[in-house]
Amino acid sequence: MEQVGLAATTDVTLWSLFMQAGLIVKLVMLGLMGASVWTWAIIVDKSLRFARARKQADSFEQIFWSGQSLEELYRTLSDRNPTGMAAIFVSAMREWKxxxxxxxxxxxxxxxxxxxxxxxxxAREAEGLxxxxxxxxxxxxxxxxxxxFGTVVGIMTSFQAIAGSKSTNLAVVAPGIAEALLATAIGLVAAIPAVIxxxxxxxxxxxxxxxxxxxxxxxxAILSRQIDEKLQPRQAAQ
Known part of the structure; x- marks a missing residue:
């Protein structure tokens, strides 16, 4: 019986540590794991968004500087939902017209x-980025x-176990210490990718x-030159 009890006490697999943890530490771990999932969701979304934004910018610049008529390019883009440089171009041409x-x-x-x-x-496009x-x-x-915070609670659990058993045996304190270290590790797993x-x-x-x-x-600058070309003759005629 003592061997069975010792085995149960020294079971330090990740799942057993989570199940043996107190309510507060469990909430901390669950919150950090949720934050880690949310972090990676943002990372994937932002990676795809920036890759798409760069591709669209390269494509738009190639078309814009190819010598295509601004009116024709505006008609092509105004029927869509442009983003990035294309959105800036459409907003300027719309105000121009x-x-x-x-x-x-x-x-x-x-x-x-x-x-x-x-x-x-x-400003709107930068906010989206x-x-x-x-x-x-x-x-x-x-x-x-x-x-x-989870670490502190886990260490407090270890001290309580020591006080309750009046023993400093490793089998007594190991679960609480391992629980504390697990909370710290999950916090770092969530924080490090987020910072990078x-x-x-x-x-x-x-x-x-x-x-x-x-x-x-x-x-x-391009529109400024065209404004001068269009309005100066009109002002001279007046």
């Missing part, structure tokens, strides 16, 4: 409206501390935003 249809007279006012339209679209990165930052910073992914995706979002800003500036 609306202004000329209403008889725009001021080059400065028209240029400001077009730039504002592109800025709003750029950065979505859910805050969750990664939270998990990365809070995960180790939540795991540490947050840093990577933040850098990727910054690069994509800078790329879109560069395109917006170039396109603004």
């Amino acid at each position: 609306k202004s000329f249809e209403r008889g725009a007279r001021s080059p400065i006012g028209l240029q400001m409206r077009i730039d504002k339209a592109m800025d709003v679209t750029l 950065e979505a859910r990165l805050g969750s990664l930052a939270t998990i990365g910073s809070a995960g180790p501390f939540i795991g540490l 992914a947050y840093n990577k995706f933040t850098a990727d979002a910054g690069k994509m935003t800078a790329r879109m800003e560069g395109f917006a500036d170039e396109f603004s």
